[in-house]
Amino acid sequence: xxxxxxxxxxxxxxxxxxxxxxxxxxxxxxxxxxxxxxxxxxxxxxxxxxxxxxxxxxxxxxxxxxxxxxxxxxxxxxxxxxxxxxxxxxxxxxxxxxxxxxxxxxxxxxxxxxxxxxxxxxxxxxxxxxxxxxxxxxxxxxxxxxxxxxxxxxxxxxxxxxxxxxxxxxxxxxxxxxxxxxxxxxxxxxxxxxxxxxxxxxxxxxxxxxxxxxxxxxxxxxxxxxxxxxxxxxxxxxxxxxxxxxxxxxxxxxxxxxxxxxxxxxxxxxxxxxxxxxxxxxxxxxxxxxxxxxxxxxxxxxxxxxxxxxxxxxxxxxxxxxxxxxxxxxxxxxxxxxxxxxxxxxx
Amino acid sequence: xxxxxxxxxxxxxxxxxxxxxxxxxxxxxxxxxxxxxxxxxxxxxxxxxxxxxxxxxxxxxxxxxxxxxxxxxxxxxxxxxxxxxxxxxxxxxxxxxxxxxxxxxxxxxxxxxxxxxxxxxxxxxxxxxxxxxxxxxxxxxxxxxxxxxxxxxxxxxxxxxxxxxxxxxxxxxxxxxxxxxxxxxxxxxxxxxxxxxxxxxxxxxxxxxxxxxxxxxxxxxxxxxxxxxxxxxxxxxxxxxxxxxxxxxxxxxxxxxxxxxxxxxxxxxxxxxxxxxxxxxxxxxxxxxxxxxxxxxxxxxxxxxxxxxxxxxxxxxxxxxxxxxxxxxxxxxxxxxxxxxxxxxxx
DNA sequence: CCAATTTGTGCACACGTGTGCGTAGCCACA
DNA sequence: TGTGGCTACGCACACGTGTGCACAAATTGG
Numbered sequence: 213x214x215x216x217x218x219x220x221x222x223x224x225x226x227x228x229x230x231x232x233x234x235x236x237x238x239x240x241x242x243x244x245x246x247x248x249x250x251x252x253x254x255x256x257x258x259x260x261x262x263x264x265x266x267x268x269x270x271x272x273x274x275x276x277x278x279x280x281x282x283x284x285x286x287x288x289x290x291x292x293x294x295x296x297x298x299x300x301x302x303x304x305x306x307x308x309x310x311x312x313x314x315x316x317x318x319x320x321x322x323x324x325x326x327x328x329x330x331x332x333x334x335x336x337x338x339x340x341x342x343x344x345x346x347x348x349x350x351x352x353x354x355x356x357x358x359x360x361x362x363x364x365x366x367x368x369x370x371x372x373x374x375x376x377x378x379x380x381x382x383x384x385x386x387x388x389x390x391x392x393x394x395x396x397x398x399x400x401x402x403x404x405x406x407x408x409x410x411x412x413x414x415x416x417x418x419x420x421x422x423x424x425x426x427x428x429x430x431x432x433x434x435x436x437x438x439x440x441x442x443x444x445x446x447x448x449x450x451x452x453x454x455x456x457x458x459x460x461x462x463x464x465x466x467x468x469x470x471x472x473x474x475x476x477x478x479x480x481x482x483x484x485x486x487x488x489x490x491x492x493x494x495x496x497x498x499x500x501x502x503x504x505x506x507x508x509x510x511x512x513x514x515x516x517x518x519x520x521x522x523x524x525x526x527x528x529x530x531x532x533x534x535x536x537x538x539x540x541x542x543x544x545x546x547x548x549x550x551x552x553x554x555x556x557x558x559x
Numbered sequence: 560x561x562x563x564x565x566x567x568x569x570x571x572x573x574x575x576x577x578x579x580x581x582x583x584x585x586x587x588x589x590x591x592x593x594x595x596x597x598x599x600x601x602x603x604x605x606x607x608x609x610x611x612x613x614x615x616x617x618x619x620x621x622x623x624x625x626x627x628x629x630x631x632x633x634x635x636x637x638x639x640x641x642x643x644x645x646x647x648x649x650x651x652x653x654x655x656x657x658x659x660x661x662x663x664x665x666x667x668x669x670x671x672x673x674x675x676x677x678x679x680x681x682x683x684x685x686x687x688x689x690x691x692x693x694x695x696x697x698x699x700x701x702x703x704x705x706x707x708x709x710x711x712x713x714x715x716x717x718x719x720x721x722x723x724x725x726x727x728x729x730x731x732x733x734x735x736x737x738x739x740x741x742x743x744x745x746x747x748x749x750x751x752x753x754x755x756x757x758x759x760x761x762x763x764x765x766x767x768x769x770x771x772x773x774x775x776x777x778x779x780x781x782x783x784x785x786x787x788x789x790x791x792x793x794x795x796x797x798x799x800x801x802x803x804x805x806x807x808x809x810x811x812x813x814x815x816x817x818x819x820x821x822x823x824x825x826x827x828x829x830x831x832x833x834x835x836x837x838x839x840x841x842x843x844x845x846x847x848x849x850x851x852x853x854x855x856x857x858x859x860x861x862x863x864x865x866x867x868x869x870x871x872x873x874x875x876x877x878x879x880x881x882x883x884x885x886x887x888x889x890x891x892x893x894x895x896x897x898x899x900x901x902x903x904x905x906x
Numbered sequence: 907c908c909a910a911t912t913t914g915t916g917c918a919c920a921c922g923t924g925t926g927c928g929t930a931g932c933c934a935c936a
Numbered sequence: 937t938g939t940g941g942c943t944a945c946g947c948a949c950a951c952g953t954g955t956g957c958a959c960a961a962a963t964t965g966g
Binding site for chain 1: 560561606607608613617619632635651656674696
């Protein structure tokens with residue numbers, strides 16, 4: 213190992229306590245002594261040992277991040293956001309990839325108890341009840357991302373899915389659409405449920421009952437399910453057929469658009485389509501997909517901010533952060549405005 | 560914090576030394592005592608504190624990984640490989656994202672001196688001379704990935720780029736091509752240089768002098784450069800025009816294929832194309848791109864294996880690991896074999 | 907039955923850092 | 937000269953774990 217404060221102490225001719233205080237800016241140390249200590253530290257190339265520090269005041273200056281898969285761009289962007297905030301605050305980022313494997317997940321959560329991290333950001337799809345209780349035992353701060361558990365009193369950061377769906381519907385209403393269909397996500401996904409709720413709320417506010425009008429089509433976040441929903445739509449008589457589709461994610465929207473093209477239905481002229489997520493491919497498909505962007509990096513940043521504030525004791529009470537989405541207008545709704553590629557409007 | 564070995568000691572009625580030895584399998588502890596200790600540890604939910612452990616025997620059981628950008632799929636896959644090996648060996652993975660920023664890079668490397676990691680895997684494009692020397696001071700093991708520095712005595716893991724390019728050329732030679740062009744990468748990238756060397760070697764072995772025949776076209780790893788190289792090719796008289804292209808990465812190959820299509824030149828019938836990297840899009844373009852796959856996850860795994868072996872002292876001498884590529888045959892060379900989508904041949 | 911050996915455990919210190927409290931040295935003022 | 941207050945620093949212990957050595961107890965051998 214490198215030089216320690218004891219080496220500096222020997223060098224300068226003071227005790228190690230004095231060195232510690234000098235380095236930490238204790239005002240009781242005289243300017244002359246501090247100067248000598250700092251010089252010696254510089255000369256010896258001193259760097260504080262973090263095991264020692266960690267032991268001394270019960271912190272290790274690192275935070276953990278649990279995600280299922282780093283190859284998924286969504287998670288990669290979360291990592292990006294978290295890391296930026298963490299580094300700036302002087303925290304290391306310890307990454308746990310669970311591959312959605314229950315055992316890996318448990319092992320990662322175990323680390324909390326080892327005092328290896330000062331706090332944890334967790335983005336596991338299903339955190340079982342018993343795991344949660346086990347986590348509560350340790351006093352380590354935890355922030356849940358996306359799938360929050362406010363009822364258990366965990367800090368959380370999530371997206372305003374409801375509002376996002378409303379943005380999509382309101383955009384279509386503003387373009388004159390009335391018969392706006394929805395292709396749902398899987399029932400077990402809480403974000404899918406929230407988006408559906410937002411869709412219902414916005415369209416009811418416009419005086420349309422989507423259930424009575426048969427505007428809700430089942431899907432499960434896959435391209436396949438988007439295509440199948442379109443198949444069902446075109447079997448309807450023209451007067452009952454929707455003029456616009458709100459898909460609950462971009463994959464579903466893509467499947468729908470491809471199937472529409474195969475049926476010879478032109479987007480956006482004969483059918484408007486809105487997605488959700490703003491996946492990278494959304495800007496490259498033709499026509500460009502209007503979609504609801506999730507502030508992914510900001511999710512990571514917000515989670516890290518919250519966690520670090522909690523670690524520092526700046527946050528005492530339970531807190532949940534909800535971030536708003538952003539409607540990215542491209543060509544798939546035929547806004548009537550310029551349809552040229554570079555002009556992406558943000559609402 | 561959680562319970563410590565002292566708590567267990569009190570519970571069982573022995574000293575903390577005995578507890579430590581019992582938990583670590585010291586044969587001098589009687590079976591009866593060990594049993595009682597293990598039971599108490601279980602009951603109290605004891606988990607060893609790693610700051611204490613780290614302090615006691617100078618290890619912290621975590622490795623660092625320095626990469627420029629996690630959004631880049633290439634790096635994400637490396638992380639995936641490293642993490643698997645690390646977890647299995649009981650090491651935590653600390654991630655440092657530099658965003659190719661010199662200051663971030665330095666800061667990450669500094670961490671080595673803080674005793675925060677037992678070793679480091681570094682995948683920074685340019686590790687400056689002075690940084691390298693600074694790193695040598697600490698005794699912390701280091702493995703360089705992709706851009707190795709054998710001349711400085713650093714352990715390294717890299718790809719056999721030369722062999723990969725030879726695989727590509729030999730595949731085309733086997734299909735009867737003689738006039739095989741090459742679109743190069745940037746001169747400053749060592750992998751691009753190695754691939755070019757492999758191309759030259761393989762094609763010379765077939766009795767063709769690529770420089771004299773004007774088969775080498777400058778590029779810089781971008782789609783744009785691939786397209787421009789094609790523009791130059793088609794200006795050549797038919798008898799001097801290549802019948803096949805080896806692009807030094809997939810982006811270049813994609814640019815070339817798109818430009819060929821625009822000129823009405825059919826791939827693979829009129830021009831065969833091979834890429835390098837096997838990016839995700841390679842299997843989705845039409846026709847599917849035959850390309851040289853880099854074993855990316857294996858790179859990460861190999862680096863982690865090497866680093867951990869070094870940390871454990873199992874490796875004393877300098878070591879460099881070179882992994883071979885794999886030719887993925889799809890349709891862009893018109894192999895004459897089945898061109899159906901699902902049958903991807905591996906050589 | 908005593909000495910020698912083995913077995914099992916505890917003491918005390920180490921690792922590097924931080925900190926409450928005590929104290930030596932200095933100055934001011936009565 | 938004595939008292940009080942202030943400055944600048946050291947002592948000693950804490951944090952959790954690991955380990956060399958000493959030592960008591962149990963076992964073996966003579």
